Amino acid sequence: MNTICRLKVVIILLWFVGANCQSAMVSIKGGTYTPLYGVDSLQVTITDFEMDVYPVTNADYLAFVSKRTKWRRSKVISLFADKSYLSKWVSDTIIGADQSLKAAATNVSWFAANDYCSSKGKRLPTIDEWEYVAMANETQPDARTIESYNEYILSWYEKPKTFNSEIGSTFMNYWKVYDLHGLVWEWTEDFNSVLVSGESRKDVDTDSDLFCGSAAINATDLMNYAAFMRYAIRGSLKAKYTMRNLGFRCVK
Amino acid sequence: MKRIYIVLAIITSIMLGSCTTxxxxxxxxxxxxxxxxxxxxxxxxxxxxxxxxxxxxxxxxKTLASADDISDSSIFNLTTKWNTEEGNTIELKELKGKTLVMVMIYTTCKAACPRLVADMRNIEKKLPKENLKNTQFVLISIDPETDTPEKLKAFAIENYMDGEQWTFLQGSVSGVREFANVLAVKYKEISPLDFSHSNIISVFSKEGELVHQQEGLGVNNNETIKKIIETFK
Known part of the structure; x- marks a missing residue:
């Protein structure tokens, strides 16, 4: 009898641990909205999906590289990550002394983030999906016209070293998602669909010699400076780049 | 309890043994x-x-495995599968051994792609004959849902690019996204059958390392030709 009881306890514990391992997700109800960079029809329709509540943490990423050795700092190839990949870590499996296990994993390339998500049966969010969830504040799904929302984001851009903060330290938005603003920038699946040329002076003119059909892409909401910054960052990234304040989360 | 260990030990030794045989x-x-x-x-x-x-x-x-010494930055590290216009399924490393000139296009494109394709043909024309047979021109579709191997084949014939030195590739949506990221090519679907994309022709060495990128349309291709010829030295 005793042994059966113990077994039950063990099974319950295992189940609990297993459930905890899979990072929590919330479902996002789809809808239609106009992103900063509209396309022909200007409206984008998002279908229902699930999103990670928090960005992927150092602890999550540590577990990932201990299993997938090709993403260890010493093993990663230069095709997939630049030299600053996980550069703040002490070794392949030890994070930096001033880093928290509960802080967002940063200094990871798009290739690594992409593989992380697919190893969990998930994927990176598209820009449109990410922006759709990120335009919410605590109470409204679309807070882009609210002054305090924009001010909050812009004040974050001025705050130094927020990447050291632990996940969940910013606000929970309308969709019950944390940390979209205020912690780190995040990779998106199709970050390379932002067509601005490298030279900032050229961004005013769409360079039709470099980009086929680039005239179709123009900012629809120039007031939304915060979003403008995000698109600018995405436009300047290459997939193997890694940055101290660039992390990611997955969707399904 | 001890018995279980013994049984386990025997099983593992059998498995190990079977491996070596x-x-x-x-x-x-x-x-x-x-x-x-x-x-x-x-x-x-x-x-x-x-x-x-x-x-x-x-x-x-085994001989292939020994020739598998590819560097960190080689595109032959990518393991995604591609369909050719001839209906074969290949990995990029099967293109190893020739200098590769690559560009991303889509066949329903009316604006830049015909000019990009013309740029590719101009490069081919300017290359010395002895180098031509060691060069492969690869056109990768950014619209894998529309550009089936049949469509690519038809496009090849229509544009007089059906020779052996031309290869057209259809990938998966994620494979194309990954490869575009390797080439630093940006693209966005504007509407079905219409994409914005950067106009970049990339040159890779026999080992799959990026040696040169030509950006823009109708630009002077002397530099590109020079770099291609240098890969044979």
């Missing part, structure tokens, strides 16, 4: 005189007809 099996032997044609044997021994000792045959896969 398996690897030996991969080696095949053949009569050096080929008395029985191409017949191969699984074990060492002598030929029944001429009595000579059987020789181990070099395994094709």
């Amino acid at each position: 398996n690897t030996n099996k991969d080696q095949t032997y053949q009569c050096p005189m080929k008395c029985e044609g191409e017949k191969t044997f699984a074990k060492q021994g002598s030929c029944i007809i001429c009595n000579m000792a059987l020789k181990p045959i070099k395994d094709n896969t």
